[in-house]
Amino acid sequence: MVRSNTANHVIWIASLAALILLYAVLYFSAINVVSPVLVPSVGDPTLAPRVLKKDLMFIKTHKCGTSTIVNAIYLYGVRRKLNFVIQNADYEPHKLRLRKLATRPLEIPRPGQNYNLQCQHGYFIPEIEHQILPKERTRYVTIVRSPISHFKSSFTFFNAEANYRKKYNGTRNKKDLSLEELYNSYLDDREIVNTSMSMIELPKLGVDLVLNSVARDLGWVSFSSEANGTLQERIDAFIEHIDSEMDLVLITDRMEESMVMLKEMMGWQMNDVLYLNRMVQNHRHTAPLSDKTKEKILAYQYIDRQIFAHFNATFEERILKIGRQKFDGLVNELKQLQLEFEDKCFDKTVKVSTGFGTSSWNISEYGRTEDRACEFLQTRDARLTAAVRQLQRSQDYQLDIGEEFVLRDLMEWVQKHYQSREQL
Secondary structure, eight states: OHHHHHHHHHHHHHHHHHHHHHHHHHHHHHTTOSOSOEEOOSSOTTTSSEEOOOOEEEEOOTTSSHHHHHHHHHHHHHHTTOOBOOBOOSSOTTBOOGGGTTTSOBOOOSTTOOOOEEOSBOOOOHHHHHHHSOTTTOEEEEEEOOHHHHHHHHHHHTTHHHHHHHHHTTSTTGGGOOHHHHHHHHHHTSOOOOTTOOTTTGGGGOOSSSSSHHHHHTTHHHHHHHOOSOHHHHHHHHHHHHHHHOSEEEEGGGHHHHHHHHHHHHTOOGGGGOOOOSOEEOGGGGSOOOHHHHHHHHHHSHHHHHHHHHHHHHHHHHHHHHOHHHHHHHHHHHHHHHHHHHHHHEEEEEEEEEETTEEEEEEOHHHHHTOTHHHHHTSOHHHHHHHHHHHHHHTTTOOOOSSOOTTHHHHHHHHHHHHHTTOO
């Protein structure tokens, strides 16, 4: 009788183990990971051990170097035939308008698959994002930038510089005002900011494309309208909210470190986070500013400066958990690969203007013929979005896209070249 009970107990344990194994297999299939392979960490206890991930929600923020990162994400996804969250819209398909899904539905993923990647422009709306890319299988990532360099970049890109030059054109030689003088003129036209400003007055602060646009892109307007308390209490609550939603917040001013951190969190290879700077600001926009002008910019970047301070500090904390020496070694590795890749991709004998006070180099013969990933990474992200949308619609469903296939040869080359190296 004892032996019979023992045998039954062994059988019960074996059955339970089999059920657990089956559950594990089904779970890893459900969360749509590349494989249930544990990737060794470089030392951060919050990351190790971890499963190689391919599902990523990247929330773009204006003028934070996001186009550079988006192109790298597109390359990663196109190589592996992953599914992007893209709206079925001929007008501005690179912009995600989540509150208009009834009239701008999403392109469906490939048969039997889930969405894997999102990286289009659009306000962060958590209650909708969670339905598209559930947090239990997706890493949520965004990026912020130091408020002064962000202001300088936005000021030119969103035509504030052009508008203010036009305003002073022919007026007592003010058409030759320096950028710093134009900054001050622009800011003088806004109301003085103080911490007692009511929410009714807040729009005068300029939660727009030039001022506090990081807060705007991350959903500040909607969040603040529903929150209670003073302005500062709402800002504190908003930062806590974003911190709870994001698995990682990158820093534009620390791009190499950010890409390494992204690689570590996702379990990707170093080659997966190589990038090319498509639009580099010229010396006009990097000239130093007076302390007075800096203080004025920071006063008006009232929300964004607090967002940046918080996430820059938490980013540094993540590095310290990994270990500064070990992390610096990874960053140096990326820098070396980046330099070699850039030297092959670009013909650096001649710079070309890329608009809005930025420049780049021409793609080299090597980049046009031998490794067209160079060409891919230098293509405007809006154009890549159109091409990826057509690719996703036609590749497995064989649907008629009803128009010329944008960048078809480039997309096909990228996929075939990747598969020929057996990197899947």
